[in-house]
Amino acid sequence: MASSKGYDLVVVGSGFAGSMATLNFLEECKKQHKSGRVALVEVGKDGERCGASRWTMAYLRLDKNLDFDEDWVKEMRLVSNGLADEEYCHKLQKEAGVTAHYLEDHGVKFVHHDEPNVLLEFKTGQHFVFPEGGGKAIIAKLFDQIKEYDNCDIHWETEAIRLTTDDAGAIRGLKVRKNDGYLHDLLAPNVVLACGGFEGNQEMLARYVGRNTHALPLIAPGLKYNRGAGLRMALEVGAGTAGSFDGMHCELVDTRADKPDAVIWGHNYGIVVNKGCQRFYDEGKRHLFATFEMIALECWKDQNQSCFFVTDDEIMQKFKGSWVYETTDKPPEKADTIEELAEKMHLDPKELKKTVDDYNAAINDREFDLMKLDGKATTGLTVNKTNWANPIVKAPFYGYPMTSHLTFTYGGVKTDINARVLSTNDVPIPGLWAAGEMTGLFYNEYPPATSCLRSMAFGRLAGLQIAQNLGKPQGTASGKAIPSERRVDENMDMDQAALPAEVKAAA
Numbered sequence: 001m002a003s004s005k006g007y008d009l010v011v012v013g014s015g016f017a018g019s020m021a022t023l024n025f026l027e028e029c030k031k032q033h034k035s036g037r038v039a040l041v042e043v044g045k046d047g048e049r050c051g052a053s054r055w056t057m058a059y060l061r062l063d064k065n066l067d068f069d070e071d072w073v074k075e076m077r078l079v080s081n082g083l084a085d086e087e088y089c090h091k092l093q094k095e096a097g098v099t100a101h102y103l104e105d106h107g108v109k110f111v112h113h114d115e116p117n118v119l120l121e122f123k124t125g126q127h128f129v130f131p132e133g134g135g136k137a138i139i140a141k142l143f144d145q146i147k148e149y150d151n152c153d154i155h156w157e158t159e160a161i162r163l164t165t166d167d168a169g170a171i172r173g174l175k176v177r178k179n180d181g182y183l184h185d186l187l188a189p190n191v192v193l194a195c196g197g198f199e200g201n202q203e204m205l206a207r208y209v210g211r212n213t214h215a216l217p218l219i220a221p222g223l224k225y226n227r228g229a230g231l232r233m234a235l236e237v238g239a240g241t242a243g244s245f246d247g248m249h250c251e252l253v254d255t256r257a258d259k260p261d262a263v264i265w266g267h268n269y270g271i272v273v274n275k276g277c278q279r280f281y282d283e284g285k286r287h288l289f290a291t292f293e294m295i296a297l298e299c300w301k302d303q304n305q306s307c308f309f310v311t312d313d314e315i316m317q318k319f320k321g322s323w324v325y326e327t328t329d330k331p332p333e334k335a336d337t338i339e340e341l342a343e344k345m346h347l348d349p350k351e352l353k354k355t356v357d358d359y360n361a362a363i364n365d366r367e368f369d370l371m372k373l374d375g376k377a378t379t380g381l382t383v384n385k386t387n388w389a390n391p392i393v394k395a396p397f398y399g400y401p402m403t404s405h406l407t408f409t410y411g412g413v414k415t416d417i418n419a420r421v422l423s424t425n426d427v428p429i430p431g432l433w434a435a436g437e438m439t440g441l442f443y444n445e446y447p448p449a450t451s452c453l454r455s456m457a458f459g460r461l462a463g464l465q466i467a468q469n470l471g472k473p474q475g476t477a478s479g480k481a482i483p484s485e486r487r488v489d490e491n492m493d494m495d496q497a498a499l500p501a502e503v504k505a506a507a
Contacts, residue, residue: 004185007037007153009466010174012160012230013195014042015053016135016452017436017459019142020099021192023106024463026149034470037151039186041176043195043225046156049136051196052408052437053455055220055261056135057327060100061449063124064112068096071123072447080443085242088441091417092450095457100129102460107141108132117318117370118266121287121447128449135452155186163191163233163432171237171431190466193421193434194459197409198228199248208245208411215305219251219405220260226408230438234413237432240424243440245411249451250296252307252402254328262328264400266319267295268388269370270311271359272402274303277342277351279359284377284387288324289448300404307402308345310338310356312394318370325400332398341397360391408451412440419462433466435459 009025011018022040029036044050061069069075073093076084104110109132120126131137146152157179164173164185173187198204200223205213218224235241254262268288271279272295280303281295299307316332319325325332335341338356339349362378368390369376378384413421413434420428435458437451 004187005039005153007039007186007188008470009036009038009190009192009463010041010186010188011038011192011194011463012041012174013051013193013436013438014040014044014139014143014154015051015194015196015436016138016455017194018042018192019053019139019146020456020459021194021433021435021463021466022152023142023146024460025467026146026152026463028464028467029151029470030149032467032470034467035151036467036470038153039188040146040152040154041158041160041174041186042154042156043159043229044156044222046154048222049220050222050225052220052223052226053135053452054139055222056452057261058130058135058138058452059449060096060110060129060453061122061124062096062100062129062453063127066097066100066104066110066129067124068093068453069122069124072450075121075447079445079447083244083443084441088415088417092454092457095461096453099453099457099460103131103138103141103456106145108138117322118288118324119371119373121290122449138456160195160229160233163237165237169237169430171429188431190431190433192419192459192462192466193230193234193413193432193438194436194455195230195438196223196226197412197437198231199226199406199409200224201227204228204231205409209248209409210246212300213406216250216300216404216406219253219263219407223406223408226437228438230434231412234421234432234434237429238423239429239432240414240422240426241411241440242414243410243412244443245409245440247410247442247444248297249293249407249410249442249446250300250404251292251407252296252299252309253405254330255306255401255403256330257328259329262330263292264309264325264328264402265292266311266315266324267292267309269315269319269324269390270309270392271356271385273308273310273347273352273355275306275347277347277355279355279381279383279385280307282383282386284373284385284389286373290445293446293448296404299402305403308347309400309402310341310352310392310397311399312392312397314394315390316398328400332400334396334398336395336397338392338397341399345399345401356392359385359389360393363389363391408437410440410442410446412438415439415458418465419458433462435462
C-alpha cells in the first residue's frame with residue numbers, strides 16, 4: 001500500500017553531488033539549531049557501488065595548495081565555442097578549492113601528483129590531485145558522517161518516479177517506487193536531483209546522441225543506474241536544459257582487462273591504428289587530456305569500436321610505473337618485431353609494418369620533447385601527427401588492443417550558480433535543485449579533471465543553502481508566502497507497515 005512521509009529535503013542520488021548535499025544540509029541544520037529532516041534516495045542496493053562516483057579515480061584539476069586551474073574558464077570558452085555558462089564556470093573556480101579543503105577536513109586524504117612526463121594543459125604547475133582510494137573512499141567518508149545523524153533516512157532500492165508540485169508550481173515532494181513495487185510519497189518543499197546523466201538508458205542515448213550508442217559499453221558497472229531519471233522528472237515540471245545533448249565523454253580502455261575503468265591514457269606517445277592497420281587520428285594534436293576523449297569518440301563513430309596502440313621501448317621505459325599505461329590490470333602485448341606484435345594483436349603483420357615504416361620515414365628532425373608541444377611532426381601522410389612523432393624503432397615493441405567506453409553524457413538540466421534548477425524561461429523553479437552530471441555544462445568537448453569537483457561543489461552549495469533557508473518564507477506565484485519548513489506530520493504516514501525496512505542512521 002502507498003504511504004507518505006514528510007521531510008524538509010529529499011536528495012535523489014548517493015554519489016558525490018547527493019552525498020555532499022545531504023551532509024552539508026545536516027551539518028548546517030545542526031549548526032543553526034534547526035530540526036531539518038532529509039531523505040536520501042538511491043535506486044541501487046546498500047553496499048553496492050552504484051553510480052559513477054564509487055568507481056572513478058577522481059582526478060582533480062588542483063595545484064599543490066588545492067587551488068583550481070585559473071585557466072579552466074578560458075579552456076571552457078575555447079572548446080565550447082563560447083556556449084558554456086561562464087558565470088557558472090567562475091563559480092566553480094571559486095568553490096573548487098573550498099570543496100577540496102572541506103573533504104580534507106572530513107577525513108579524505110589526497111595524493112599530490114607532480115607529473116614528470118605528460119604535458120598538462122592545466123595551469124597547476126604540472127600538478128594534479130586524487131583521493132587515496134579513489135571516489136569510493138570519498139563516498140565512504142561522507143557516508144560515515146551522514147550515518148551519525150538520526151534526522152536522515154536513507155532509502156535504498158528506491159526509484160524516483162516523478163516530482164510532485166502544488167497548484168502554484170512549487171515542489172512538494174517526490175513520488176518513488178520502493179522494492180515492494182508500490183508507489184510512495186516523500187513529501188518535502190525541497191528536492192535535490194543528483195542522480196547522474198542518461199548513459200545507462202539506451203532509449204535516451206538513441207534519442208539524443210544517435211545511432212549505434214548501444215555499441216558503447218559503460219566504463220563501470222554502477223553506471224547502469226544512471227538512466228536519466230532526474231532529467232526526465234525535471235523536464236516534466238518545466239526545467240530548461242544546457243549542454244550538448246548529442247555529446248558524451250568516452251575513453252579508450254584495454255579490451256583484455258578484467259577490471260572496470262582500465263583506461264589506456266597515452267595515445268599521444270606512439271600511433272593508434274584501426275583493424276586495417278591504418279592511422280585515423282592525429283595522436284599529437286593537443287595535450288593528452290585535451291584529446292583522449294576525441295580519439296575515443298572517433299574509435300566508436302568510424303572505426304567499428306576497435307583500435308590498437310603501438311609504441312616502442314623508449315616510450316615504455318619513460319612511463320614505467322606511471323598511470324599513463326598502467327591503469328589497466330594487464331601488461332601490454334610485447335614483441336621483438338612489429339610483425340610479431342601484429343600477430344599477438346590479431347592484425348596483419350605486413351600492413352602494420354608498412355604503417356610503422358611510413359610513419360617513421362615521414363617524421364621531421366625536430367627534437368622530441370614531452371614537456372612541450374614540440375612540433376616533432378610527420379608530413380605527407382593521409383593523417384599527419386602534429387607533435388611527439390617519435391620514431392618507433394627501439395625493440396621490444398608494445399601494444400594495447402582498445403575500445404571505447406562511455407563515461408557520462410553532456411546534456412542536462414539548466415541551473416544557476418546556486419544550484420537552483422531554472423525553468424525554460426530562466427526562472428528558478430521553487431524548491432527544485434540539481435547538481436552533478438545531470439546538470440548540463442559541456443559542449444563539444446570535456447576539459448577533464450573537473451566533473452567530480454563540480455558535482456561535489458554544487459552539491460555542497462545546494463545543501464548549505466536549503467538548510468540556511470529553512471524556516472524563511474518563500475514567495476509563490478500567487479504572491480502568498482508559504483513556510484519553507486512545510487512538511488507532513490508523522491501522523492500522516494498511512495501505512496508504515498507497508499514500507500520495507502529503511503536504513504536509518506543512528507546518532
